[in-house]
Amino acid sequence: MDTSQMYDKRIVDMTGGELIELIKQHATPQPEEVPTTEDGVKLHTIEEACKYLRISRPTLHSKMNSKSINYIKINRRTFIKQSELDEFLERNTI
Numbered sequence: 001m002d003t004s005q006m007y008d009k010r011i012v013d014m015t016g017g018e019l020i021e022l023i024k025q026h027a028t029p030q031p032e033e034v035p036t037t038e039d040g041v042k043l044h045t046i047e048e049a050c051k052y053l054r055i056s057r058p059t060l061h062s063k064m065n066s067k068s069i070n071y072i073k074i075n076r077r078t079f080i081k082q083s084e085l086d087e088f089l090e091r092n093t094i
Contacts, residue, residue, distance in 0.1 A: 042082035043072070049080045053089070063088070 036042050044052060049069075050060050063069040064080075069088050072079045 043079040044082065044085065046078055046080075049085055052085055 046057065046060060050057055053060065055063075060069070064071050069080060070084050072081070
């Protein structure tokens with residue numbers, strides 16, 4: 001019996017709950033580590049910044065355009081420093 005047949009047999013023998021757990025383990029995206037610069041500054045993409053701040057893309061772009069959030073452009077890519085996001089949250093905490 002080859003490896004794929006062995007896995008197929010194992011999956012067939014699973015209960016519904018075991019199968020659901022296996023699917024969750026392999027289907028759940030693992031959080032990616034935030035990239036850092038050489039000096040250790042963490043950088044977020046627009047999408048990551050939106051998730052971190054829990055705001056929409058248009059709202060984030062509005063904050064960037066009004067200079068409430070500073071950002072870095074590298075070619076066509078946009079990044080926001082972790083410290084900038086934390087400072088924005090600090091400034092807007094009531």
